[in-house]
Amino acid sequence: MRPPDGRASAVPVSASSAAGPAAPCPPGTKAVSGTITGEDGRALNVLVGIDAVDSSGQKLAMDGSRAPALPYTTVLRLNPTLPPEGRPPMPSDATTFSACLPSSTHHGNGNIELYPKNQRGTTTQTRYGNAMRPLPAPGPWPGLALKLPLVCAVHPQGTGRVSGTVKAAGVLAQPTRGPAWALGPNPQGIWGFAAGSRFTVGSYTTQELASGTNYDVRITYNAMTTRRTGIAVHACATTRLDLDCIGDASPSRARCSPGTAAPSWSSARLPAPSCTAARTRRRAAAGGTGSAWEARSSGTRLPPR
Amino acid sequence: MSDGRIVIAARGTDNVLRTTMQHLDATWTPWTPLGTSVLSEPSLIQNAAGGLELFVRGPGNHLLRSVQAANGSWGAYSDLGGTLATEPVAVKNADGRLEIFAIQAPSGAANDPDSHAGPVVHLWQLSDRATWGAWASRGGVLTATPAVALNNDGTLEVFARDPQARLQHSRRTTSWSGWSAIGGTRVTIKSGTVVGKKADGRLELFVRGSDDAAYHSWNSAANSASFNSWQKLPDVISSPEPVLDSTPSVTTKSDGSFELHMRDKQGRMCSTHFLAARGWLAWTCLAV
Numbered sequence: 001m002r003p004p005d006g007r008a009s010a011v012p013v014s015a016s017s018a019a020g021p022a023a024p025c026p027p028g029t030k031a032v033s034g035t036i037t038g039e040d041g042r043a044l045n046v047l048v049g050i051d052a053v054d055s056s057g058q059k060l061a062m063d064g065s066r067a068p069a070l071p072y073t074t075v076l077r078l079n080p081t082l083p084p085e086g087r088p089p090m091p092s093d094a095t096t097f098s099a100c101l102p103s104s105t106h107h108g109n110g111n112i113e114l115y116p117k118n119q120r121g122t123t124t125q126t127r128y129g130n131a132m133r134p135l136p137a138p139g140p141w142p143g144l145a146l147k148l149p150l151v152c153a154v155h156p157q158g159t160g161r162v163s164g165t166v167k168a169a170g171v172l173a174q175p176t177r178g179p180a181w182a183l184g185p186n187p188q189g190i191w192g193f194a195a196g197s198r199f200t201v202g203s204y205t206t207q208e209l210a211s212g213t214n215y216d217v218r219i220t221y222n223a224m225t226t227r228r229t230g231i232a233v234h235a236c237a238t239t240r241l242d243l244d245c246i247g248d249a250s251p252s253r254a255r256c257s258p259g260t261a262a263p264s265w266s267s268a269r270l271p272a273p274s275c276t277a278a279r280t281r282r283r284a285a286a287g288g289t290g291s292a293w294e295a296r297s298s299g300t301r302l303p304p305r
Numbered sequence: 306m307s308d309g310r311i312v313i314a315a316r317g318t319d320n321v322l323r324t325t326m327q328h329l330d331a332t333w334t335p336w337t338p339l340g341t342s343v344l345s346e347p348s349l350i351q352n353a354a355g356g357l358e359l360f361v362r363g364p365g366n367h368l369l370r371s372v373q374a375a376n377g378s379w380g381a382y383s384d385l386g387g388t389l390a391t392e393p394v395a396v397k398n399a400d401g402r403l404e405i406f407a408i409q410a411p412s413g414a415a416n417d418p419d420s421h422a423g424p425v426v427h428l429w430q431l432s433d434r435a436t437w438g439a440w441a442s443r444g445g446v447l448t449a450t451p452a453v454a455l456n457n458d459g460t461l462e463v464f465a466r467d468p469q470a471r472l473q474h475s476r477r478t479t480s481w482s483g484w485s486a487i488g489g490t491r492v493t494i495k496s497g498t499v500v501g502k503k504a505d506g507r508l509e510l511f512v513r514g515s516d517d518a519a520y521h522s523w524n525s526a527a528n529s530a531s532f533n534s535w536q537k538l539p540d541v542i543s544s545p546e547p548v549l550d551s552t553p554s555v556t557t558k559s560d561g562s563f564e565l566h567m568r569d570k571q572g573r574m575c576s577t578h579f580l581a582a583r584g585w586l587a588w589t590c591l592a593v
Contacts, residue, residue, distance in 0.1 A: 142452060144515040144579075152579070168448075169448040169466055169497070170448065170451075170468075170470050170493075170494075170495060171495055171496070172468075220472070222344065222390075223344045223366065224366070224390055224410050224411060224413070225413050226411065226413075226417075226421075227413055227414065227416070227417070227420070228414045228415070228416055229415040229416055243420075243421070244421040244448070244468065245420070245421060246390040246410070246411065246421065246422060246423055246447075246448050246449070247389060247449050247450075247497075248345060248346070248391050248392050248409055248449070248450050248497070249391070249392060249449055249450035249452075249496065249498070249499075249552045250346050250392070250450075250497065250551070250552050260541020264529070278507035
């Protein structure tokens with residue numbers, strides 16, 4: 001089949017109902033397969049991004065060539081017509097997935113990322129948060145049971161968040177990226193994952209994170225990333241993590257208010273970058289649309305370790 | 306430029322630098338893009354031969370350099386390496402060699418305790434004024450773009466804010482001193498620092514305080530390492546007082562006195578200047 005991003009796939013990739021058998025992988029490829037449901041067993045509208053890397057840590061395309069600019073090695077979409085809340089599984093719902101990764105795949109840095117989607121393709125965390133799963137070397141990886149965590153709004157032991165202030169040289173600053181990755185599974189076996197954070201001038205708040213485990217949080221301001229690991233996330237709670245970064249003497253005045261460009265303060269200075277344009281670029285990179293969340297962009301993410 | 310025309314370089318909405326310069330009739334050339342997207346505002350300086358050079362923090366936190374040709378065009382960037390966390394600051398030494406200062410980028414390693422601050426690093430031209438040495442660290446725990454000035458006796462002064470919001474300085478005579486705090490603790494600094502040199506050779510420093518007012522401090526004597534405590538600016542009370550919102554920008558007038566410009570929270574350009582007979586005059590603010 002053709003992945004939803006339109007790229008041709010040389011080896012089988014599929015999503016199917018519980019009753020439907022997955023096609024076997026050709027010799028020499030490495031299979032990754034399993035089930036994808038909500039933490040409560042519901043069938044979900046979900047985007048599955050799979051990253052395959054070689055032994056040098058280089059991202060691979062499905063034909064085995066190195067492709068560092070690809071958002072993912074391959075992308076699957078399960079149940080695109082379901083609402084983001086999913087539903088109890090019906091015979092027609094896809095709850096399994098499989099992909100045949102290039103033979104040169106040597107996992108250790110690669111992983112699977114899962115995004116709950118609405119029917120328009122927007123990442124929507126009204127009932128579920130994101131999840132991920134590292135793929136330890138050497139593979140294959142059959143029989144994975146992947147689950148998306150229930151958010152706090154629907155479960156008292158649901159997701160939490162990490163949030164805090166961001167300053168540069170003591171002055172409130174606006175970050176540009178803020179992903180987080182679980183360092184291990186929570187007691188329900190879920191690895192939480194935030195593709196990004198919501199920003200204001202001087203603060204960030206991650207997306208929903210599966211509770212009961214620790215995270216690697218990376219906040220980027222002015223093209224420098226401050227990384228903190230071992231950040232515990234608790235059910236229905238916000239973990240505070242304040243950051244102070246190095247700053248320019250004349251920092252950008254960019255303010256990401258909807259539809260506005262940042263003011264310039266001197267006739268000799270050109271306007272600061274348009275926040276609208278920046279958001280549009282990030283949405284395009286994520287395959288999601290319409291979300292205010294900063295989302296995944298290719299080529300800059302480090303593996304969660 | 307060496308003929309007195311003004312050149313402006315600024316970062317555009319696409320993070321590409323653009324330059325413009327005056328014609329001899331004082332009209333301006335169109336803005337012309339220069340190379341790849343960058344990560345900071347540029348630092349412009351006139352070299353010993355009278356030409357202009359431009360330094361900026363580029364991709365990978367490297368220092369990029371471009372040199373203006375005699376016809377006014379700018380050459381392609383050359384990559385001078387480094388791992389910069391801030392804008393670069395260029396200074397011309399007494400012997401004409403250029404030297405670049407910045408704060409070093411944090412390692413990005415997990416739980417790096419210094420990710421909120423870094424040492425000052427510098428890079429300088431060798432005696433041929435054409436080749437560059439290797440990056441060196443001057444140490445320190447600093448958080449914002451340094452300010453650099455050359456005393457009349459050739460000593461170099463470097464100033465930068467520390468995580469406690471104090472101003473630290475280090476000076477190079479025949480060797481470098483350690484970092485020491487100046488200006489006292491009365492002011493919590495909320496901006497970068499700018500430095501000007503008075504007509505008599507004394508240095509004067511300008512910052513914005515946590516109360517969004519401007520402060521200054523100056524040398525007790527030319528070439529001295531001693532600075533007085535911070536004093537609020539201006540000397541004449543403005544009514545109403547502008548709430549300032551930028552790092553100061555200082556210009557030296559033809560009589561050697563200073564004029565200070567800052568943006569306020571209404572987006573206006575506010576200015577004050579020094580008159581020997583009256584001190585620093587009240588702020589005047591103009592909408593831009």
